[in-house]
Amino acid sequence: MHNFGLHLLPDTVHSPDQPGSPETYLASNGVHAATAMPAETQNDGFTWKIEEWWQRTQNAREEDLYYYFQPVEEVDGPWVVTEGQRKLMFATYSYLGLLNHPRIAAAAKAAVDKYGTGTHGVRILGGTLDLHVEMEETIAQFANREDAIVFATGYVTNLATISALVGRGDWVISDKWNHASIVDGCLLARGQFVRYRHNDMDDLERRLSEAPTDVGKLVVADAVFSMDGDILDLPTAVALCRRYNARLMVDEAHSLGVLGKTGHGIEEHFNMPGAIDIKMGTLSKTIPGVGGYIAGDKKLINYLRHTARAFVFSAAVSPAVAAAIIEAFHVLKDEAVERNQILSRNVRHFIEGLQAQGFDTGITVTPIVPIMVGSEERAMIMTRYCQQHGVFVLPVLPPAVPEGSARLRANVTAAHTAEDIDFAINVFAEAGRVAGVI
């Protein structure tokens, strides 16, 4: 089997810098430049890296190991159909199972009838609808903050917010396992970019104490870490930020709807209302739309509305999406408690079931369940087996995760039934035996 080096989905910060020459880069991924590059290829400065990706993906496809970008043809609760085959979806972020919720779908349809499918452009000029105002008010209310701003995606939200806030001389201090959108925001910002060891509050304090007292200090972390499913130590992070006069920004991409009895996220989980200065969230996971938001005090949001370049110079979310988001937050209010109870039960059932089969599920305490397999090869073999036997799951490989910690990432949701979960555990167990993991 090939050294795939299928370094896809590098959405944390484990990515090393790419080696500088085509030869070393290709060789490190099991591809040799001399044989990889067709002789007739015009070789400008970009060719080698484009060619290298072509080789990698072709190799994986030829060995039936490429399961990315599969078009989903049908959605039926947690089941999907891809290439005519019915599969149980475990590569989803729809934690509370709100995809296809009838109230949310009806709101989107009504918005298309009323406003059409697009807007007059960017929000600051002609693009703001009354729906956008209602959407931001709804989010602010849910987050229990004065105001909120919505960006085109969650990725853009982190990029735009961090780069708008952290100027020359300021410091941004980021957990090493933070999502790529946070890392990219830190790289784009003009200040000092510093990282602390994952969820290590002593290391965070060390970094904070190194920063000059008279500069802006932004500490940023995921609430639930997207590769391992563990939770930020919010109480200590808040205490440190207060002590060192730093602002705390928390990304609730995977905690909205998931943490807290009523799905309000990490503040509810730790019973610390109002603890976070800058509450970030996505609208593409528990909320079945697209977009990202920042909720905070009204002066902060006003600042972002006028200075965050990816907001000022980019289009508004469509009317259908805005209406779906508003209705989804209303649905959360009505249904989160019940759905959350089911989700917690499913998380326990799934993790305990996998562990009983002999799997290592890492440090997760949330619906993000890593099935640790070690090598890339095992991860790919298990993925192929699962995909061929009715479970839609994908591998996470280095450098998205540290070397030697390749895994399948299986997300369980409130839409899965107990029978669904048992079915999946059995398929994972068979796959684990085939790949020599258990």
Ligand SMILES: Cc1ncc(COP(=O)(O)O)c(C=O)c1O
């Ligand atoms: C922690 C975290 N933040 C931000 C994002 C980006 O959100 P979106 O996909 O809505 O752009 C993701 C996406 O997976 C994420 O996991």
